[in-house]
Amino acid sequence: MSTPAPAPEAALAVRQLNHAWATRSVLEDIGFTLPAGRAIALVGPSGCGKTTLLHLCAGLLTVQEGQIDNRFARSAMLFQQPHLLPWQTVLGNIALGLKARRTPKAARLAAARRMGHALGLDDIALAQFPGELSGGMQSRAALARALVLEPDLLLMDEPFAALDIGLKGQMHRLLLAEMARRQLAVLMITHDVMEAVTLADTVIVMAGQPGRMVWRLDLPLPPAQRGDDWIYRQTSLLLAQPAVRAAFNMPAALAPASPPSASSALPATPADGCAPLASGSAIAAALPAASARC
Numbered sequence: 001m002s003t004p005a006p007a008p009e010a011a012l013a014v015r016q017l018n019h020a021w022a023t024r025s026v027l028e029d030i031g032f033t034l035p036a037g038r039a040i041a042l043v044g045p046s047g048c049g050k051t052t053l054l055h056l057c058a059g060l061l062t063v064q065e066g067q068i069d070n071r072f073a074r075s076a077m078l079f080q081q082p083h084l085l086p087w088q089t090v091l092g093n094i095a096l097g098l099k100a101r102r103t104p105k106a107a108r109l110a111a112a113r114r115m116g117h118a119l120g121l122d123d124i125a126l127a128q129f130p131g132e133l134s135g136g137m138q139s140r141a142a143l144a145r146a147l148v149l150e151p152d153l154l155l156m157d158e159p160f161a162a163l164d165i166g167l168k169g170q171m172h173r174l175l176l177a178e179m180a181r182r183q184l185a186v187l188m189i190t191h192d193v194m195e196a197v198t199l200a201d202t203v204i205v206m207a208g209q210p211g212r213m214v215w216r217l218d219l220p221l222p223p224a225q226r227g228d229d230w231i232y233r234q235t236s237l238l239l240a241q242p243a244v245r246a247a248f249n250m251p252a253a254l255a256p257a258s259p260p261s262a263s264s265a266l267p268a269t270p271a272d273g274c275a276p277l278a279s280g281s282a283i284a285a286a287l288p289a290a291s292a293r294c
């Protein structure tokens with residue numbers, strides 16, 4: 001399927017964003033830039049404002065203070081629940097957004113079928129109703145419904161949270177293939193720090209009420225080159241950071257049996273709007289400027 005490449009200047013820029021629900025401030029001084037083809041994962045404890053931030057970025061809420069500049073041409077959103085229409089076939093569900101765009105029937109069904117096939121839904125599954133599919137297949141259908149719109153920005157709110165570890169891995173591979181295929185940018189919320197380290201180029205840890213960015217990790221390897229060991233290592237290093245542990249209200253980490261080797265260190269890439277890390281611990285030494293307190 002030929003897909004339009006994102007415009008070179010496509011990016012989502014969030015600057016000095018504050019938000020309140022009624023009189024209660026829920027987001028304070030949020031700022032980051034997401035360029036085409038990159039992925040940012042937002043992690044943080046319940047109630048720190050991640051969903052509010054994602055909905056602001058999606059244009060579902062009005063910006064009160066600060067700026068969100070979305071230069072992507074086509075955004076799509078994926079929710080935790082697949083939200084498939086039970087009275088439509090899976091194929092019909094995948095084609096829904098194209099119908100809303102008034103794509104002619106034959107073309108939208110053909111595009112939906114191609115995308116379904118690409119995500120592992122065969123013709124039998126496509127002809128079924130959502131209630132006849134497993135949770136994993138429903139998640140594939142929801143992803144297909146979003147991707148068939150050929151978005152250049154995909155906003156995801158814990159879309160794989162209900163899946164077991166094997167299905168999650170499958171969905172990760174499907175998503176990464178699609179991201180690589182056509183420079184798809186992703187802004188995602190997840191409670192799973194390892195999922196964030198698997199999929200994202202940048203992990204932003206949020207905490208507090210109002211929610212603030214408390215830590216940022218820019219991962220130096222492209223997702224396609226990350227092996228399981230590397231992902232486990234980066235996840236454990238991130239979770240060893242005192243600021244990250246405090247964000248999740250975790251007790252202080254035990255000292256490692258041996259200091260991390262130099263080869264596990266991340267190269268220095270200064271983080272926008274983040275102060276350099278100021279810590280003398282061995283673990284902090286393995287995470288120089290690529291991982292920083294915001």
Ligand SMILES: Nc1ncnc2c1ncn2[C@@H]1O[C@H](COP(=O)(O)OP(=O)(O)OP(=O)(O)O)[C@@H](O)[C@H]1O
Nearest residue numbers: 021022026044045046047048049050051052053209
């Ligand atoms: N529509 C709303 N009206 C009033 N308050 C809201 C609304 N939506 C969210 N809030 C409040 O804003 C705060 C942030 O909520 P939000 O859902 O953005 O956090 P979150 O980090 O996504 O949480 P979770 O991880 O549990 O989904 C919470 O205190 C929540 O109660």
